[in-house]
Amino acid sequence: MKVLKFGGTSVGSAKNINNVIDILIANSKSNSIICTVSAVGGITDKLLLAGNLSKNKDILYEDMFHTIKNSHIGIIEELIPKDNQHVIEEVSKKLDDLKNLLDGIFLINELSPKTSDKLVSFGELLSSYIIAETMKSRGLSAALKNSQELIVTNSNFTKAEVDYAVTNKNIQEYFKNAKQKITIIPGFISKSKSGEQTTLGRGGSDFTAAIVAAALQVEQLEIWTDVSGMFTTNPKLVKQAYPIEKLSYQEAMELSHFGAKVLYPPTVQPVLDLNIPIHIKNTLEPEAKGTIISKDVNGTTSPVKGISNINNIALLTLQGNGMVGIPGFSKRLFETLAQEKINVILITQASSEHSICLGIDEQDAAVAKTAIDATFENEIAIHKIDPLIVETGLSIIALVGDNMKNHQGISGKMFSALGKNNINIRAIAQGASEKNISAVILQSDVKKALNTLHEQFFETKTKQLNVFITGVGNVGEKLVEQIKQQKKYLKENLKINLRVTGLSNSRTMVFNDEGIDLNTWKDQLQAGEKASLEGFFNTVKQMNLRNSIFVDVTANSEVANLYADYLRQSIGVVACNKIACSSNFENYSLLKRLSLKYNAPFLFETNVGAGLPIIDTLNNLIASGDKVTSVQAVLSGSLNFVFNNFDDTTKFYDVVKQAAAEGYTEPDPRIDLSGVDVARKILILARESGMELNLEDIINTPFLSESGLKSNTVDDFYQTLIKDESHYQGLYASAKAKNCQLKYVAELNNGKAQVGLKEIPEGHPFYNLKGKDNIVMFYTHRYPEQPMIIKGAGAGADVTASGLFADIIRIGNN
Template structure:
């Protein structure tokens, strides 16, 4: 004999009930089937609302009653042939009239007792099962409807009645053992006391009904049909990568259900567990899918963690004080008072010093619990032996579950490390003696991030998802996005990094998609986005609260650079080619570095010096390994190197600068490059990364530009000034050429001092043959004191800058 239970979503309307009939019909050739059904989706909530309105003497309950009546009558008419509708509709209306009478009673007396509420709430299942049973009969199935109240007997603890299993098992064995019909349709949730009063089995009662019947008849299987394809590794609504667990033990299923996996109600397992009856979770809308089998622990899974679950809307209640140490009975009194007030405890943790006890309870019970505990320990609190109870709300519990966890070392460390790296603060920790679960209390706003982080760590073969938020999609930004799009497959397969661009912004528009932006159509998506704003962008990033978030700044904006601290404080990594932040006042530079360390958020700016060249990374490795930088000589401006490599007696200086800008080698305002400020920023950053506290004002700048050019206020005026001073630049060139030298704009740092300026470079110098837009850096250190460590290569251009940003993204992902 099989027992099949169909939940509210499976019987929500006539179309879905027809799907149920197909499933039942496909098993008709097998043994008997007991079909347990829930109320139509949403009906129990409507019944509860109607009862509440009636108790408040609000006549609005009659409108709710009309909605309930319409849903049931319309469904019956759609399912049943006209020839058999009259009798069945009359029976449904009689039940609805009785229900209306009960609600009128609540309206007249202005209250609902728990006994009355049980009668009212049971009508959802009573009506749905009757209509479905009659539909089966009309379709030619060998079916009968049976009222579960005649089979399941309970005490009179209304709202959550306890089952009398001796009587119930006897009644079920007798009825199901003798009934000749192949299909018996029964309502879930409802039962009755020995005195014949209607009772209910509490939350998840329909699952429980099915399990009670399955246990009583020793069914071959209990099938729970719902709207998902089994028990998932995590909530699939929050974790898109979650997948159905094919096989799981009873104990693991109970743990997952206890911690919020809503597919199954924990008490459901008890009646079938003792008899070893398997439970099969299946999808009504995809019956071809395998679902999840719950049975004795026979799985050979190599994964120690089988699932991740969570409970929302929790609170922590802490009782602490020196008066607890060494005093017996405190814990007993604490838990006794909670029990007396029907407050369920979901988590317990106690300090080994016995100085405090901390418990997790439902947030709705928080105020009741606080009042009850403070009253119970009023004397100790007044005597200063205990502190008034401490309450924290807006919390949630996340839990790792698995039978094999106890035989694997380091799981707790991996769990807490993964959460910590994503700035998920843990308020309390608990681990059962069976080591079947590890639980952590976190803020409820972090639940989605925590679940995704843990799922990635334990179920996705260590493929790390990086969520990228990009500010600036101009020349460099566009190249960067193209590179990501081309390399996504390689990154996932070879580096185990799943890189998703979640947000884009330019100066006018910004666009967010937390599922990842299609990089083949990003321009259209951005154009249709909302109005841009630096603060709005940051608030949206913070609101999404995604794991492994990285903010990428491809701008040259001081306003954007000023936001880095906000991102780092929220454990959001910052990758930037914008030199402004790292060349700002030393105090701010140090703050950003400190925030990066404090909040475990990488702050990477390799492209600040040398575009894609590994200059800063090389310098960091030298310093980290204990080497000391004594001197740096460098050509750090690919823009200026391009200009002076192309400037000669045949080309005017003005034309060469325009060419450099057109080919993307200069900033939008070329005066930033030609004034030397860009090179000053770069040598300043290298000096700081070498361990020196320098300011930009400490750097000597030997400018080659006329003062008039430096004083211009627009790009057009700057170019006009360059043209007006043509002879000045020609003289600079001829002076160098006459000595057999080439012009190079050189930055130098030595003995704690830095300077930048145009120099005549002779033929025997390493800088002489530096071509095109190349950069070169010479590091003279204690280890490299005779021959400097040399880094050379393309130091400007959108492609190489974008590749440098890309490299920093990969570095951040591997941290």
């Protein structure tokens, strides 16, 4: 007999429930199966939100109820044939009961713990019924058993304590006579001895499964979730995190206690003494190994098994000279917290006895402060101790591993790595068993800390990057040469082993999974196979090298259309090609989503300003909570070059030709001079600022002559420049008469963007912009009057290549 538990994500949709049923069928071929299920993903939170809205007399609770109802009805309609009308009727009855309960909460304006338990129980009752009926409708040997009829608890609502003697007897008697192959039971919910509905705490579905597994002494308990086991650390914060193959019960408890959400901490206890293994598996990847938790972890020698964290921590500090050498302070402190039912997560005390520090949940901080100050009111009044100090916005990070006690220097490495990354430690706790080393840090530093520690304890010291470059013309050649020049520096100083493993131009392409020799790359490319965009992509995919990065140094729309394919293969994309990011908003958003979904970086710093850190700066402003109010910019190095060199002693045709010859314009200069290129750039900045705009939303006021705008070919366009010289001289004369400079300006303000030629007066930051320089002025909530200004060369092969190089290094450093 096996017990399998499936979490909310695993039963979060009809598709996922079908996956669950397939897994149950496969397991039931050789075993009787007990399946514990959580509520449909997100439903418990929605139930609590609906309850709080009701309590607060907010009529929006009805909308939340309908969301819950539609979610369940929609799943039923996808899973169960329409002739099973009794299922809809039964679910509708349960939903009516839920609506009546919410209406009652609304009327009495109260949501007690007892009522809360009754409210949230609907989630598991509904999901377990739907799954059981789905299996029955398919002719499977399945039955539903309400766990409230099996698990008996006290009346400690929201986190009830189990009466194991009665519970074990109930479970054993029921399953002794059960005939069905698969039994579905709702997790999380239970009943008190007096028959009132209780729950086992958030995450309690794991606990339900463990209780049943222990009562029946089954061979194995399987916890099925949406990740492939317990990870070395939080994979949402650390990209390099990976599943741990084996853990001891103690290690698993430590990791789960300190924030590893895959396993509810109390789950381990019922199965520990009976040595029933727990296997963490992924519903979406059932073939993945997952994590096995047991007493037997032979063959695992790594001293640190995982890094975990708990957010939203408050640090309480009780201190004062009057505490030194006086017994009883700790006793009174902990009794006070116990009376308020406040759980202590971390304890540390200096040997001087001058202070005691406690870590608790941040939401309990205000109650703790009031209660402790009241307990020590007399001592505070006579200045024997200080009023309780409360610090919030903190997190606990913890290294966990049974073997840490047998390895010297673990704590030294931990604190040294954090210190080098400017992460301040507020408190430290380590037990004599050395299974856990914990530190309190700012919550804002958690991601940095986890990445730092993961690199220190789980990753090789040199990170390998495999770069595939399409488009080795002017800019691409400069990029290859820069990589060749800096290769040794990167390896020695940044611990990045950067290899060019694929190159392509419009004619040929060449690959080498050991890295192309950059001393002879031109000869190798010339002798390479015939170039093909699809062939290049397929080869990159087949080579399947770790940390692969595709670099697009073209202006080709067909190349840009392949970005999504690369991202879906978890291959990073670095592009100076502006076509993708200035395409329709849906495509831009898709690429962003794919980048996140497949953990594949998508960087395009050189889309705006060549090598200038414009997009990176903007992203940092947004990520730090700032908001852009307006942008003023000169974003075309080519147009700035043209108007800085054009006057009444030159010909416009000659200046444009010079700009093209020096590589400042696109091969078709109409892209630059028509303003389309600048419009694309301000569009990209607008989108990176969070605005949903398309290219047609950008107001583009052209300065070209009518015949120039209507020219059909590049040659025709150049001829119009000669013919319409007087038009361009007129633009210059108008600006000169006002003592102004001509600049092609992009503006973004109040969600609207425009580009056009402007007469810039003396004293304006744009007035003295020389050569091919770009300038961007960001006005934000933090920079409302004096903008953040970025200025420098915005065109040229060298600076564009350096911008691409910087994006590659940025990936390597993450």
